[in-house]
Amino acid sequence: MSGSTWEDTLGSARAVAAGDRVLVSGTAPLADGGRMSVSATDDPYEQTRAAFGDAVEALRPYGLGLESVVRTRMYLSHVRDVDEVARAHRELFEAVRPVSTVVVTAGFVDPRVLVTVELEAYRGDERG
Numbered sequence: 059m060s061g062s063t064w065e066d067t068l069g070s071a072r073a074v075a076a077g078d079r080v081l082v083s084g085t086a087p088l089a090d091g092g093r094m095s096v097s098a099t100d101d102p103y104e105q106t107r108a109a110f111g112d113a114v115e116a117l118r119p120y121g122l123g124l125e126s127v128v129r130t131r132m133y134l135s136h137v138r139d140v141d142e143v144a145r146a147h148r149e150l151f152e153a154v155r156p157v158s159t160v161v162v163t164a165g166f167v168d169p170r171v172l173v174t175v176e177l178e179a180y181r182g183d184e185r186g
Contacts (some may be wrong), residue, residue, distance in 0.1 A: 073116040078182040080120045085113040086171045102139035102172045106132070106146035109175045117179050126179040127151065130158045133174045135165045143173055
């Protein structure tokens, strides 16, 4: 358990190991108590960096980090934010180059959230 209130609300986990993979559920830039974990609440770049920071932190108990990520998904509430979200993703994952998907949604439960991310990491001997 990561401490996210959504784990209890949904009956889910932030991260689950499944064979040689660790899957990290949708992660928004929200801290405990529902406050934004970034000061620039209207900044999709900062929200993306914060959300991926929390998602990568969920890999730590499995001994994994950014270099183990093989898939990312980014859900955006506005198509106008694609460039800034892509910039944040590129800066974080340039050396790793995971497969990636970007989806524009109708919105999130919390209207302050501009982006939610998911990731999958590989914990085998080598990345192919």
